[in-house]
Structures are given as C-alpha cells and as structure tokens.
Amino acid sequence: MAYEYLRKKGREAYMALISCVTSALEEEDPEYAVLCGYPLLKMAEAELGSYYPADEFYNRALELSREVVRLAEREGVPSWLRRKVEEMKRALREAGWL
Secondary structure (H helix, E strand, O other), X not given: OHHHHHHHHHHHHHHHHHXXXXXXXXXXXXXXXXXXXXXXXXXXXXXXXXXXXXXXXXHHHHHHHHHHHHHHHHHOOOHXXXXXXXXXXXXXXXXXXX
C-alpha cells in the first residue's frame, strides 16, 4: 500500500514539475524555467538509484533540463540562479545529456 501511494505521489511531483518547466520554456522565461527545472533534474538524479522508478519521466526530465540550460545560457539569469544552472550543466554532462 505505501509503495503504491509513494509511486503515485512521485508521478504527481514529476507531472507538476514537467508542467511548470514546459510552461516556462513556452513563455521563454529563464528564471521560472530554472526554478522548476532544477528540482526536476534533482528528482531524476535521485530517482536513478531508487526503489520507485518512473522511467517514462526520467528521460523527459533530462531532455527538459537540457532545454532549460540552453534557455538560461541564451537569455541569462540572475547570479543566484546562475549557480543552479552550473549545477544542472554538471549533472547533465555526467549523465551524458550535454
């Protein structure tokens, strides 16, 4: 029972973050893209070795995260978000997505 509940909540979290990132990318808003993209990438990173995999979201999370980094590089972000973009770039490089 707990497994199914946690799996459901994990899917809901992915869907909410993916929706936020997608909207920010459509609006070309680099700040919101990073604000939502950073936790999305971190969730995918953590999930890679977890007991609650959601494979259908992992690749989408990395794909969107790569788009977030590209938007942030192109449009620029405030310095306090720049560190997050650098962390995202490192994580994407390590995963072979950048």
